[in-house]
Amino acid sequence: MKHLRAINKKAHRIDQISESPEKDVVALQGAPPPPKMHVPMGCTFIFTPGWEVDSAGGSAGLCQPVERDIYDCYVDCYWPAQVPDHLNNAPDWAAKCASATKDWRNLDLIFP
Amino acid sequence: MTATESIYRLGEFHSFDAAGTRFLYLVPSGGIFALDEIAAAMIERLEQGEASRDRLLADLTARGFPSVEASEAIDEMHRTRALSNGEVFLDNAQSPPADFPLQTLVLNLTNQCNLACQYCYEFGDDKVATPEGKPKFMDFETAKGSVDFLLKQSAGRRHVHITFFGGETLMNFPLLKRVVGYATEQALAQQRSIDFSLTTNATLLTPAIIEFLSDNRIGVTVSMDGPKDMQDKLRVFSNGRGSYDLVEPRVRALIQNHRTRPITARVTLTSGVTDVARIFRHLKNDLGFHEVGFALVTTSPDRLYAINERGMDHVLEQFHVLADEYLESALRGEMHGFSNVSDTLAELHQGVSKSHPCGAGLGLVGVGPSGDIAPCHRFVDSDRHAIGHVSTGIDRDRQGDFLRRGNINTKYDCHQCWARPLCAGGCHHEAFVRYGDTGHPNLHYCDWIRDWTDKCLRIYGAIAAQNPEFLDRFTERKS
Numbered sequence: 001m002k003h004l005r006a007i008n009k010k011a012h013r014i015d016q017i018s019e020s021p022e023k024d025v026v027a028l029q030g031a032p033p034p035p036k037m038h039v040p041m042g043c044t045f046i047f048t049p050g051w052e053v054d055s056a057g058g059s060a061g062l063c064q065p066v067e068r069d070i071y072d073c074y075v076d077c078y079w080p081a082q083v084p085d086h087l088n089n090a091p092d093w094a095a096k097c098a099s100a101t102k103d104w105r106n107l108d109l110i111f112p
Numbered sequence: 113m114t115a116t117e118s119i120y121r122l123g124e125f126h127s128f129d130a131a132g133t134r135f136l137y138l139v140p141s142g143g144i145f146a147l148d149e150i151a152a153a154m155i156e157r158l159e160q161g162e163a164s165r166d167r168l169l170a171d172l173t174a175r176g177f178p179s180v181e182a183s184e185a186i187d188e189m190h191r192t193r194a195l196s197n198g199e200v201f202l203d204n205a206q207s208p209p210a211d212f213p214l215q216t217l218v219l220n221l222t223n224q225c226n227l228a229c230q231y232c233y234e235f236g237d238d239k240v241a242t243p244e245g246k247p248k249f250m251d252f253e254t255a256k257g258s259v260d261f262l263l264k265q266s267a268g269r270r271h272v273h274i275t276f277f278g279g280e281t282l283m284n285f286p287l288l289k290r291v292v293g294y295a296t297e298q299a300l301a302q303q304r305s306i307d308f309s310l311t312t313n314a315t316l317l318t319p320a321i322i323e324f325l326s327d328n329r330i331g332v333t334v335s336m337d338g339p340k341d342m343q344d345k346l347r348v349f350s351n352g353r354g355s356y357d358l359v360e361p362r363v364r365a366l367i368q369n370h371r372t373r374p375i376t377a378r379v380t381l382t383s384g385v386t387d388v389a390r391i392f393r394h395l396k397n398d399l400g401f402h403e404v405g406f407a408l409v410t411t412s413p414d415r416l417y418a419i420n421e422r423g424m425d426h427v428l429e430q431f432h433v434l435a436d437e438y439l440e441s442a443l444r445g446e447m448h449g450f451s452n453v454s455d456t457l458a459e460l461h462q463g464v465s466k467s468h469p470c471g472a473g474l475g476l477v478g479v480g481p482s483g484d485i486a487p488c489h490r491f492v493d494s495d496r497h498a499i500g501h502v503s504t505g506i507d508r509d510r511q512g513d514f515l516r517r518g519n520i521n522t523k524y525d526c527h528q529c530w531a532r533p534l535c536a537g538g539c540h541h542e543a544f545v546r547y548g549d550t551g552h553p554n555l556h557y558c559d560w561i562r563d564w565t566d567k568c569l570r571i572y573g574a575i576a577a578q579n580p581e582f583l584d585r586f587t588e589r590k591s
Contacts (some may be wrong), residue, residue, distance in 0.1 A: 001188045001191075001192075002148075002184060002188065003147065003148045003150055003151045003181070003184065003185040003188050004145040004146070004147060004148075004151055004188050004189065004192060004194070005145060005146040005147075005148075006144075006145055007135070007144040007145060007146055007573070007576045008142075008143065008144040008460060008461050008462065008572075009461060009462050009463050009587070010143040010462065010463020010464075011138075011143035011144050011145050013143075013463075014141060014192055018188075018191035018192060
């Protein structure tokens with residue numbers, strides 16, 4: 001190199017490596033692969049009240065059956081930690097579950 | 113994205129000036145480069161904010177640099193990662209291999225001591241040792257087992273090292289003698305070599321012992337805190353009497369008669385003992401030690417002998433004074449004897465980038481009188497920190513746990529710090545005493561470490577510019 005002068009031993013090694021032909025050994029040394037596309041949706045983008053408590057503060061009069069909640073989590077990552085997310089990682093998770101109240105047994109664990 | 117659209121910003125480094133030249137200390141690689149005018153101007157420009165390649169070129173040519181040269185300089189800076197154009201660098205420190213071969217064994221021949229230094233990490237208020245019910249003196253069988261363990265676990269290394277430690281090492285001198293004989297024999301039989309050193313408080317040195325140490329080329333480090341008033345403050349016998357008068361003539365005899373290895377003093381700085389320059393002059397000039405190294409006492413912050421922040425500043429100021437003297441000597445081609453500088457220069461010269469602050473639990477382990485293996489001598493005899501026994505070898509799970517905690521990758525506080533290639537979070541033992549976790553970064557001395565590393569970089573840069581041959585002596589790695 002011309003504008004930077006290597007001083008210590010490590011600098012000499014960096015110098016050597018940087019002089020070697022570009023894209024020589026890249027296997028695990030390069031930058032990580034670009035992240036998978038991530039659809040930014042979920043609780044920060046939409047507001048869907050009514051799942052946790054009803055107007056009286058209980059759960060008897062929810063505006064939708066509680067089972068519906070699972071899809072809300074699933075489809076737009078309402079609680080991404082609890083169920084797989086439909087948008088990015090597990091699009092087929094509920095494929096065998098047409099009606100959650102009847103077919104919920106077909107919902108399986110996800111093994112990434 | 114084409115090259116001309118790249119946005120350039122500064123990479124991670126610490127820049128410093130020495131002898132009229134701008135240098136970069138690259139982080140985390142540890143490479144040190146001297147910059148020419150264009151490269152230095154580029155840094156100045158990017159300190160004002162990021163810029164596209166075209167913008168950067170325009171600004172540099174406006175300052176009178178030829179465009180071709182500027183373009184070349186950008187590429188060079190980018191290749192060394194002093195500049196980045198948005199790429200993500202994977203710079204996690206590589207973990208050392210699981211079967212890292214041993215290099216050094218620290219044998220605590222005894223955990224007994226004839227002094228009662230108040231700050232002692234083995235006996236003082238912050239001790240981690242749990243010696244109850246364990247042997248106080250190592251026996252020959254355990255020592256033999258330790259030597260065999262070292263030779264077995266260091267396969268592939270031609271040269272290995274044993275450091276004798278205590279307690280007061282010389283309280284078990286008969287064993288030391290036998291170990292030197294046995295280990296030398298065993299190493300020879302395998303066509304390998306082994307060398308020895310010991311740390312002592314010097315109170316028990318006799319002419320015969322000195323002769324043995326010299327004949328066997330055993331390196332000696334004397335724990336000593338300075339002239340009489342400072343030595344006698346905390347380095348006392350159990351009745352409170354100071355040890356200086358006993359130590360001084362023995363040290364003189366040692367330095368005079370042990371001619372085969374340099375003799376080193378190792379000073380512990382405490383609240384009343386911070387006059388580094390005076391201590392150095394006494395030990396180096398009056399007593400004649402070849403090297404003098406200083407370390408701050410390891411303690412929880414509320415002890416009476418703990419150094420407060422003002423004391424730390426005072427210590428650092430004096431470190432600077434001695435460091436300037438070191439530079440003057442180095443430019444004349446002479447060794448000054450201030451170990452804290454030479455140790456740091458040696459690491460800067462290699463360009464180390466550490467995954468762990470030191471070799472504890474990796475290339476170095478400590479063995480207690482019972483044969484228990486500890487990550488280093490400071491953890492010896494502590495049940496909580498034991499990582500095996502010489503008869504059964506290293507417990508890989510416990511060693512793994514220790515090393516995972518101590519790895520720089522897990523010390524998030526350190527990840528923004530430019531001094532991390534050298535410091536790596538600092539002493540495991542100090543961290544345990546301060547924070548209760550060997551893997552906690554030693555946040556109480558960060559500013560101190562950065563200031564000191566910067567000082568040593570400036571010295572390194574000045575020597576590299578004005579007397580580069582001096583650095584040849586740091587080319588060989590310390591073995």
